[in-house]
Amino acid sequence: MGEVNLNRLAVFVTLVRAGSFTAAAEQLGLTKAMVSQHLARLERELSVTLMVRSTRRMALTEAGAMFHADCVRILGEAEAAIERVGENRETPRGTLRLTAPVNYGTTVVAPALAEFLRRHPGVNAELVLDDGISDLIGGRFDLAIRGGPLRDSGLRAVRLAGFRQLLVAAPAYLDVRGRPRRPQDLATHDAILLSVLSSPASWVFTARNGKQARVRLVQRVQSDSAAAVYAMTLAGAGVAVLPDFMVRADLVAGRLEHLLSTQHLPEGSFHAVHANLHAPAKVRAFIEYLREYIAGKTE
CATH class of the missing domain: 3.40.190.10 (Periplasmic binding protein-like II)
Incomplete structure (x- = not known):
């Protein structure tokens, strides 16, 4: 069996659901000939006949019916995964793993995190206190709170506050x-x-x-x-x-x-540092709340 183009699975499922090449082509925004080509290439990649068709009708083979059921499940799981990723991008949820210096983490980050968790019941947290420079990526941290000058790196930093x-x-x-x-x-x-x-x-x-x-x-x-x-x-x-x-x-x-x-x-300063070009909602929301929390404490 050769390499299978997964995009053809969606064409195959749409074709079965639509009931005809013409209807499937309209739903997919493709030509009827292109839908037919996708099916033919998918069968060639699988080395299996999925559908028998004539000028008047088409019908799934036994192998085609089993494969169609699997494709529906696979595509459904993919759609659910995409939806979950979108929810994580827009709504704070999941486990926020962060690290901070011991004293600043105890006096500032921990109480701010406690209030943040009350506001966002869909978020759990792991707070690791360490006065050293933790490996953000190797330690699987979503976020690091760091004081002093930042090392030159590809990480993204947001200034939180200054201190004397x-x-x-x-x-x-x-x-x-x-x-x-x-x-x-x-x-x-x-x-x-x-x-x-x-x-x-x-x-x-x-x-x-x-x-x-x-x-x-x-x-x-x-x-x-x-x-x-x-x-x-x-x-x-x-x-x-x-x-x-x-x-x-x-x-x-x-x-x-x-x-x-x-x-x-x-003067020194603290920064929130993360490695994500597109930080998940839990990270963005906590950085925003931590800045508000610190500003409120210094007013």
């Missing part, structure tokens, strides 16, 4: 080691570094007058987890650069102090 990076330390540490008054004073301090950053020890401070100072922090300890850096900073292990959303409550409560507050570090 703050130099902080616990009062207990500062009472012993002193409070830095200028960026250069950091040379005498222990630093807790986040190793997943491209240059965790190197920072540029910008004063209000625009003057910049590049400082290299002295590593005392490093971790690949922002949550661990935060915990060690709270415990008084040294100074650290942490995002404002992570330390805001601690600054208000006095558990941490914002150092060199007249100096500014480069």
Whole structure:
């Protein structure tokens, strides 16, 4: 048996349903001769006679009747599959598998996801928290929330929000080691570094007058987890650069102090990243809702 052109299955089913070559040609927008050619070629590809025909009538052979039943089922399944794909494109449904950094995922993404799921009962979710750069495609993620500069890639990114990076330390540490008054004073301090950053020890401070100072922090300890850096900073292990959303409550409560507050570090940002040229509705809807959620929290 040679390779079968699957388009001919639809012509065959239409022909049987229409009852004549003339009626089938009208329904398909083809000529009567083309319908006849499709049937002849299908029989040749299958090496089976599907239909006997004369100038007055046509009838299915036994093999043709069985094949017709199978074709109806196959085409019905194909139509249902196309319909399901269309529904996934237009209506949020299915499992949304996403990844995010641990702290941002806990404080921002998780509560936003909970409300999103309440609004979209047809969606389930898998949230994987990881401070590293997860393999979006290899990990079968629909979406990744990533902070900092994006690597050059073919992935598609939507900016979610910006955040300030703050130099902080616990009062207990500062009472012993002193409070830095200028960026250069950091040379005498222990630093807790986040190793997943491209240059965790190197920072540029910008004063209000625009003057910049590049400082290299002295590593005392490093971790690949922002949550661990935060915990060690709270415990008084040294100074650290942490995002404002992570330390805001601690600054208000006095558990941490914002150092060199007249100096500014480069701002960071979070992006929603996905690999799909045509993202499914569940992805588009969650990105839109997450942006609204974050905007509402910062107003």
